[in-house]
Amino acid sequence: xxxxxxxxxxxxxxxxxxxxxxxxxxxxxxxxxxxxxxxxxxxxxxxxxxxxxxxxxxxxxxxxxxxxxxxxxxxxxxxxxxxxxxxxxxxxxxxxxxxxxxxxxxxxxxxxxxxxxxxxxxxxxxxxxxxxxxxxxxxxxxxxxxxxxxxxxxxxxxxxxxxxxxxxxxxxxxxxxxxxxxxxxxxxxxxxxxxxxxxxxxxxxxxxxxxxxxxxxxxxxxxxxxxxxxxxxxxxxxxxxxxxxxxxxxxxxxxxxxxxxxxxxxxxxxxxxxxxxxxxxxxxxxxxxxxxxxxxxxxxxxxxxxxxxxxxxxxxxxxxxxxxxxxx
Amino acid sequence: xxxxxxxxxxxxxxxxxxxxxxxxxxxxxxxxxxxxxxxxxxxxxxxxxxxxxxxxxxxxxxxxxxxxxxxxxxxxxxxxxxxxxxxxxxxxxxxxxxxxxxxxxxxxxxxxxxxxxxxxxxxxxxxxxxxxxxxxxxxxxxxxxxxxxxxxxxxxxxxxxxxxxxxxxxxxxxxx
Numbered sequence: 001x002x003x004x005x006x007x008x009x010x011x012x013x014x015x016x017x018x019x020x021x022x023x024x025x026x027x028x029x030x031x032x033x034x035x036x037x038x039x040x041x042x043x044x045x046x047x048x049x050x051x052x053x054x055x056x057x058x059x060x061x062x063x064x065x066x067x068x069x070x071x072x073x074x075x076x077x078x079x080x081x082x083x084x085x086x087x088x089x090x091x092x093x094x095x096x097x098x099x100x101x102x103x104x105x106x107x108x109x110x111x112x113x114x115x116x117x118x119x120x121x122x123x124x125x126x127x128x129x130x131x132x133x134x135x136x137x138x139x140x141x142x143x144x145x146x147x148x149x150x151x152x153x154x155x156x157x158x159x160x161x162x163x164x165x166x167x168x169x170x171x172x173x174x175x176x177x178x179x180x181x182x183x184x185x186x187x188x189x190x191x192x193x194x195x196x197x198x199x200x201x202x203x204x205x206x207x208x209x210x211x212x213x214x215x216x217x218x219x220x221x222x223x224x225x226x227x228x229x230x231x232x233x234x235x236x237x238x239x240x241x242x243x244x245x246x247x248x249x250x251x252x253x254x255x256x257x258x259x260x261x262x263x264x265x266x267x268x269x270x271x272x273x274x275x276x277x278x279x280x281x282x283x284x285x286x287x288x289x290x291x292x293x294x295x296x297x298x299x300x301x302x303x304x305x306x307x308x309x310x311x312x313x314x315x316x317x318x319x320x321x322x323x324x325x326x327x328x
Numbered sequence: 329x330x331x332x333x334x335x336x337x338x339x340x341x342x343x344x345x346x347x348x349x350x351x352x353x354x355x356x357x358x359x360x361x362x363x364x365x366x367x368x369x370x371x372x373x374x375x376x377x378x379x380x381x382x383x384x385x386x387x388x389x390x391x392x393x394x395x396x397x398x399x400x401x402x403x404x405x406x407x408x409x410x411x412x413x414x415x416x417x418x419x420x421x422x423x424x425x426x427x428x429x430x431x432x433x434x435x436x437x438x439x440x441x442x443x444x445x446x447x448x449x450x451x452x453x454x455x456x457x458x459x460x461x462x463x464x465x466x467x468x469x470x471x472x473x474x475x476x477x478x479x480x481x482x483x484x485x486x487x488x489x490x491x492x493x494x495x496x497x498x499x500x501x502x503x504x
Contacts, residue, residue, distance in 0.1 A: 126389065145399060156392055
């Protein structure tokens with residue numbers, strides 16, 4: 001019984017953390033972009049603009065929910081839900097901290113701790129494409145459709161390199177369980193040192209998977225209006241944005257778990273705080289990159305994914321395999 | 329038993345949706361639902377790696393490529409187009425499908441796998457267990473599948489190879 005209550009509490013807490021994380025990542029992004037571009041950014045609502053997300057939330061919920069006349073009604077409504085669902089479910093397997101002891105119970109700081117946690121995370125995140133493709137198709141609008149199609153091609157291409165880049169970590173840790181991967185880094189040292197090239201590839205593909213600049217071709221405003229979410233407004237548009245930012249938090253969480261020792265850190269701060277600090281640093285790099293790099297051209301993007309990232313990660317994967325198995 | 333019935337109903341509903349859907353994208357979506365239901369069924373059978381592979385490979389990659397093509401082809405297509413002539417093929421397909429299903433069910437009951445009597449090994453369905461099967465006793469089959477897939481990849485390369493200069497009949501083909 002107490003297990004079930006704990007599980008429900010953990011699910012609600014995770015949702016709150018992710019929603020709060022989404023709101024304040026977005027605010028931080030707008031503020032930092034402001035500083036990068038020598039302007040202020042939103043600073044009017046509350047002290048330093050800290051209540052801006054609340055104002056945005058009210059605005060999004062009160063806006064009219066529009067649907068184009070020729071849109072496919074079921075798929076049009078389903079697409080943002082699918083996007084958000086896939087984004088939220090990945091975080092269920094990410095361990096946020098070391099197990100803690102309260103009320104005589106040992107509580108793992110994740111919703112589930114399956115033996116194949118890493119693969120489950122990849123399975124859920126691979127479902128996130130559907131929201132974008134279906135949203136683009138259901139709008140029955142050429143720009144939206146092109147955005148959706150670009151998204152599907154781009155995400156499939158980069159998913160391959162991403163999968164190969166984490167296999168090295170999987171082999172070094174000898175397990176696909178995310179908690180054990182973190183514990184393996186306590187013994188072997190953080191994996192980003194021996195796996196520096198796979199980490200860089202993982203990070204590049206993570207930016208592409210979340211459709212962020214410089215890989216934001218699916219929503220390139222100079223070519224496609226706003227891509228797959230051109231027709232969406234109000235709460236459904238907000239769901240697409242939520243999915244994008246939660247995906248950012250998720251891939252950052254996976255990067256920290258796989259390459260930067262997860263919740264490990266000196267003991268003067270609790271493990272969960274270390275985890276959040278590391279995620280915040282990765283998120284800042286995401287924003288930094290957005291402010292720095294121009295957008296790729298579409299054909300360059302594809303050839304970069306297939307002809308550069310994929311071969312390099314494959315070669316490094318073979319090398320790691322040879323090293324781990326003791327041939328080298 | 330109850331989870332099985334729920335999943336079976338979802339899987340069958342998805343399968344029916346694939347063939348009954350008027351809109352190709354709806355059919356593809358129904359197939360995704362079917363694939364996900366099957367994945368959860370695999371989980372119930374404690375084949376966890378297979379379940380995740382099913383989602384990653386079929387739902388996450390192959391069906392997205394399907395949707396890629398289908399959305400491109402059906403964009404802006406009108407609803408009222410006449411259905412294509414298939415003759416009696418729909419009926420024959422149904423009869424064969426039911427026949428194959430019945431034969432498979434009979435075979436499964438009369439020739440159960442050895443695991444039904446011996447029980448499944450402790451590492452069944454994990455990455456470890458499946459790896460030992462694929463790279464151990466079933467290595468030959470794995471290689472056969474690999475060669476088959478390689479053939480397909482080579483076929484795509486051959487079909488898409490750049491035309492030789494002498495065979496290009498129309499001018500300006502090189503830019504294409």
